Amino acid sequence: MSFFGSFSFLRIKFQRVLRYLDVAEAIRPKILLIENVPQMLNHGFDGRLGKLSETVIDMLEKDLGYNVKVAIVNCADYGVPQLRERAVFIATSVGTASLPMPTHADPLDVNALGTGRMPWVTVEEAIRDLPTPPLLNDSLGGTDLKNYNEMDQTDFMRVMRTSNTFPYNHITRSYRESVLNIIREMRPGLTWVAESARMREAYATTIELFARELKISGAIAKKRLEQSGAINPVFYKNYYWSAYSRLAWDKPALTITANANFLGSGQFTHPTQDRGITMREAAQLQSFDDDFRFITSDNDKCDTKRIGIGMDMIGEAVPPLLAGALANHLADQLDQRGRPVISKATAQAI
Template sequence: MKYTLAEFFCGCGGTSRGFTRSGRFNVVLGNDVKAEALRTFAYNHQNDDVPPITIREDIRTLEISQIHNAMKERGVEPGDLDCMIGGPPCQGFSQMRRVEHREKGKIVKLSGYSKLAHDPRNDLVLRYLEVAEALRPKFLVIENVPQMLNHGFEGRLGKLSEIVIEMLEKDLGYKVEVAVLNAADYGVPQLRERAIFIASSIGNASLPPATHADPSKPHLLAQGRLPWVTVGDAIRDLPLPSDKLDEIGGMGLDLYTAPPSIYAAAMRTSSSFPYNHVTRSYKQAILNIIREMRPGQTWDAESKRMRASYDLAIDKLASEQGISSTVARDLLEESGQLNPVFYKNYYSSAYTRLAWDAPALTITANANFLGSGRYSHPEALRGITMREAARLQSFDDDFRFITSDNEHLDSTRTGIGMDMIGEAVPPGLAQAIAEHLATELDAHRSGLQRQEQAKVVYA
């Protein structure tokens, strides 16, 4: 039995990939505003049992009738949708005020409207709930950054999420469970925390049980959980990447350079070598920084180590030549033996390298910029490729990121690709949610069947 899923703010399709990978869901609808992301979503669902309808439009201007008509094309009548999922952006949102578009369609005024509508940052959350009210899915899932649970509203931290829960329970009649889940606890090689709301109209709401754990916590491993998947497990089997052009995508599987880990073997779903394993060029100044970085270390630790080394060199030169420390430092800097950048203060993961033996830190849309986080390869003098980032996000190798909106299947525009990958829900986490919800839907369906059988018997 397969169930139905509609995804809003779908991006390139991380959530829907996880749901289809579970083998229990057909994705019937995907909605987003980004052209390349929606094209990637459609491309990777084209061979599904039921390829989804895609709608590129702002959810605030999207008519409910248009959504119903699209789902009817996929055999889903009003009230029959099994699951609706989406991650309304919660940081900054859009500057387009809701009142500019309220007259375009019949928009239901929920009780929380007066509490949220006057703040334009809440537009997308509110509209998502209004669409849910119209579609009435059995399960409604909201995925967002953990900060959403502490988002201030009317002078109090956390009030936004309280209002969302109140609207789900009182207005829409759902039972709600909320928690912050770490993707690493579900077999994703990345320490990525996300706030997950699961709302159920068919019984109590619950969250999927964790399957993995921090290997430094033996009491969790003793419960049957597996150790976290590491960066080495995820990407060590990938070869040297193409330089700017995706020249090795589509070639033979013999390009893999090492026997796969259990995780990597599960990711090797493509009949040929995957696309998007492309590196970009970096300025020499950036390469000079990451050359000195050791895997898994913070910027504070590495800059402190480098400054200590420089101090010894400064003292030695000053003593040998009878000059001041200031002059000695200037001479070392001019000769390239001292890099002044290590005297600057950056946040902890800036310019740092991934560690082979641990999960990655959060892969974001800025993973194209090495100063924005821990995105440097553990050994090579470069940043990670789109394919490496995808592996760390738990996208399997058959998933291709289309980085242009023209007729070509371009897969080389790293900035656009990283934006899609970093904004996606990890498919591994989505799959865990999908399998959990499918079990709940199975139980509900069995209960309805027993009721029908009982009616026949007593009739």
């Protein structure tokens, strides 16, 4: 019986990691790669925080004989226009495990930029060329590339343009007026914490003036202003710190998740338009190029309109540019280890 069987009581998402190692035990590949949320490194097991990742490392090193490297990587450091952190485990039996060198860095990190790394790719560089999307239909998909906004392409945009036609999944949905009333007040790049505080401060002045004018208490003035619609009571609520917040043109996005269809779940509102990001905008922020078409129905291979299903696929994925950086790095290591060793005498004879 495999020594991994005793861990079957772990949470499902971590059972997948253990099942992966179970397969590795059977086939013994030269290199293993595990990618998961950063919280995996602190996940409790056997009564202690962090014990799960330690257990995985012990299994790889002591039981399977791999050399292991573990790190938290930021996808933005590999050209993805998104501040998405992931825990990466690399295990190798053909040398020393290592991670690919980052290609990008925080634009404020002068030292990193001095080594040749490029500044992080911003939201503007990633999606500014995408036009205002149609409502509830994917009518732009498969049409002429002229439907892109006219502008000079950034390096990232050129990497994304892998199709001869406009990409699919650039579609928006309608939002309740209550949601629109919130996001209309939000400024690009600022959090719910900052923006709700700003709104409450502005409301305090309005309440004070109104109470003084009518010679009523502040509480009564506030209630009447809420009833009239002059004050939105939602800004007195303590939501998640990035709820309803807008993307900033001049920065990478925050993590794009499977919940990007719900504006209250994070920073998923367009920088300037009063709507959430489309599937295509989310895909480009994940670094999926134009050739990717997200089919959102099991029964209809032309269905690209179900935004919630599309966001699930996009938000749960490993960003392709990060996956490519890891894959190319590991392929180079395998190529180097696979080359025959040539003696000096043989080399001179050649």
